[in-house]
Amino acid sequence: MKNLDKKLKNLEDEIVENRLQKKQRRERIDKRDSSIHQKFIKIWNDKIAKNKEFKTDLDKIISRFKKINPKNNRYYWMLQEDISMKERVKSIVLVYINNVRLTMELRLYGRSTEIVCTTETEIYSIKNIEKAKNDFINIVLDTFKEENE
Incomplete structure (x- = not known):
């Protein structure tokens, strides 16, 4: 039975070592991703979430929609946090035109971070944030126009 004790001890040591290596690897990856994400979050906040001009433009659009269709219509926009993300950032811009929900969302995937507009067919790299903002x-505007035809 001495041989069995030795095998069990070796097995236990191997499993503990593998768990420790996996934990250390995960911590290194998380630290690297976090530093990459912070750069993208800064760009997002500067151009979208904390950008007064962008917010003013959305306010102007909504107020004009309400002026054009003053009765029984729901037009509003908001910034929302994605609770599934580790980082605390308002990463979703929502615009509601009655029952239509339009979104522009920052999705953090390390170096592959992207901006997705409304449907997954409109995907932009963080470098094209201005184009994503204008397209959104x-x-x-196109959705409002279609609704009023």
Whole structure:
């Protein structure tokens, strides 16, 4: 039975070592991703979430929609946090035009971070944030136009 004790001890040591290596690897990856994400979050906040001009543009669009259709219509926008993300950032811009929900969302995937507008067919890299912002506003305007035809 001495041989069995030795095998069990070796097995236990191997499993403990593998768990420790996996934990250390996960911590290194999380630290690297976190530093990458912080760069993207800063760009997102500067251009979208904390950008007064962008917020003013959305307010202007909503107020004009309400002026054009003053009765029984729901038009509003908001910034929302994605609770599944580790980082605390308002990463979703929502615009509601009655029952239509339009979104522009920051999705953090390390170096593959992307911005997704409304449907998954409109995907932009973080480098194209201005184009994503302009396209999103155009989608909002087009949706309102279609609703009122």
